[in-house]
Amino acid sequence: MSEVKSNMAGNLWKVLVGEGERVEEGQDVVILESMKMEIPIAAETSGTVKQLKKQEGDFVDEGEVLLELS
Amino acid sequence: MFEKVLIANRGEIACRIIRTCKKHGISTVAIYSEADIDSPHVKMASEAYLVGKPRVNESYLNIDKILEIAQEAGVDAIHPGYGLLSENTTFANRCEEAGIRFIGPDSSVIARMGSKVEARKAMVEAGIPVVPGIARPLLDVEDAVELAKEMNFPVMLKASAGGGGIGMQIARDEDELRKAYEGNQKRATDFFGDGTMFIEKCIENPRHIEIQVLADGEGNTIYLWERDCSIQRRNQKVVEEAPSIFLDEETKVKMGETAVKAAKALNYTNAGTIEFLVDEQKNFYFLEMNTRLQVEHPVTEEITGIDLVEEQLKIAAGEKLSFAQSDVKREGHAIEVRIYAEDPKTFFPSPGKITTFLPSKKPYVRNECAVSEGSVVTPHYDPMIAKLIVKGKDREEAIEYLLHALDDYKVEGIKTNIPMLQEVIGHEAFKNGDVTTKFITKYLKR
Structure with missing residues (x-):
């Protein structure tokens, strides 16, 4: 199991994947909005989305877990 | 003149507006979000009120709350600064309904210029060239x-x-x-x-050159010449200068007169900026009108000696312009750079705590700062933390001064675009005046 973490603080603008969905390494899974800029966050490993930890509109801090992959 | 003004903004522009108010003995009211409690503008103002949570829609965009504070504090006028509610028609209307002067043009003009389709239509009707x-x-x-x-x-x-x-x-x-x-x-x-x-x-290799206008409610409309704001990253300005090195005097006058014609056609009042795209043959086309003070207004102030915020206040208070077109002087060359909390290579935001903040103290430098040592740059707002403006007797001297000032500038704890600014200002192409909106992609390869 692995996690996708936020590399900076910001608002979670878009979640691009759903639970149960297969994602590949390097695929953008969420888009953060920070300082009026959109920042895509990619999965570092391939896997299936086990659980979304944050929802669109949530504020996330640097290092927070966004979703879990299995 | 007004006795008390609320500044519905934050950061360097709030500080800048407060400064001119103080000069004229006007009391100032600052608003701040929970994230900005220790910000310089809060300390500078005569009074400061908490407006809400960090997010802009819960604080600096919360019209009801801002008007509530304005009434509680008993202000005569509200200065919206730039960004946030500065071009919000509802806000301008609501201020007037509450009997508080909105420092800017009439809300109907804001509405027309806020829609690109409507603005273009208005300009075509006024005989202004459009793309x-x-x-x-x-x-x-x-x-x-x-x-x-x-x-x-x-x-x-x-x-x-x-x-x-x-x-x-x-x-x-x-x-x-x-x-x-x-x-x-x-x-x-x-x-x-x-x-x-x-x-x-699409105009290829365009320059972005804008004209500052001032209009009182008595039919006097003048232009304060041009600003060249061609150097941009992610379609946002990074370096602005006045005068433009590209335009000849004849084109400058023509653009100025065109801007005045446009402002008059709109019955414009207060300070405004008409942005033009200029092609390689020096044809210029209306891009948009900003019905507010611009981030880069200091370069115009530096070469003309006119305090734009002071003029805004006077016009909003019903005073006539105290000078005519022929009184507007131009002297020297001014350049402004915007200092952003961001990675100088990727332009990704870099929020965090500023552990060292030492702007240049050289005599030819004007600093406009949104932060101080110990400030935390949050992800909620624009990444601009400061502006650095220099003035020299000519462009060559201004460039030399700016390079020294950038060299002095020390910011630690977060990443800034200062290394990128040094690359731009020190570049041969910048010195030669080859400044188009493609500069950063073309010469810095990013």
Whole structure:
């Protein structure tokens, strides 16, 4: 199991994947909005989305877990 | 003149407005979000009120709360600064309804200029040159493709309600246009609640040159010459200067007179800026009108000696302009750079705590700062933390001064774009005046 973490603080603008969905390494899974800029966050490993930890509109801090992959 | 003014903004512009108010003995009221409690503008103002949580829609965009504070504090007027509510028609209306002067033009003008489609229509009616294109919203993607083929690619696709480069994209062929249409319409709907799109011919290697105008309510409208703001990253300005090195005197006068004509046609009052795109043959086309103070207004102040905020206050208070077009002097050369909390290579934001903040103290430097040592740059707002302005007797001297000032500037704890600014200002192409909106992509390869 692995996690996708936020590399900076910001608002979670878009979640691009759903639970149960297969994602590949390097695929953008969420888009953060920070300082009026959109920042895509990619999965570092391939896997299936086990659980979304944050929802669109949530504020996330640097290092927070966004979703879990299995 | 007003006795008490509320500044509905934050950061360096709030500080800058407070400074001029103080000079004229006007009491100032600051508003601040929970994230800005230790910000310089809060300390500078005569009074400060908490407006809400960090997010802008819960604080600096909360019209009800801001007006509540304005009434509690008993202010005569509200200065909106730039960004945030400065071009918000509802806010301007609500201020007037509450009997508080909104320091800016009439809300009907803000509304017209806020819609790119409407603004373009107004300019065509006034006989102002506009970029070849259409003056109506696109019906759908097929409509966009058909029109693009008629005017020949490349074309520029824009969101009517867009700003800060959001919802704007070049399309070089049909495939690109289809993708751009879908993506940008969605973004415009999400960001601005309005997915209206339009299309125009893309001007290659353009310069972005704007004219500052001032208009009182008595029919006096003048221009304070041009600012060249061509150097941009992600469609946002980074370096601005006055005068322009590219334009000849004849074109400058022509652009100034055109801007005045446009402002008069709109019955414009207060300070405003007409932005033009200028092509390689020095043809200029109306881009948009900003119905507020600009971030880069200091370069105009430096070469003309006119305090724009002071003029805004006087005009809003019903005073006539105290000088005529022929009284506007130009002296020396001024350059402003915007210091952003961001990675100098990727332009990714870099929020965090500023552990060291030492702007240049050279005598030829003007600093406008949103932060101080110990400030925390949060992800909630624009990444601009400061502006650095220098003035020299000519452009060569201004460049030399700016390089020294950038060399002095020390910011630690977060990343800033200072190394990128040094690359730009120190570049041979910048010295030679080869400044187009493509500068950073062309010479810095990013």
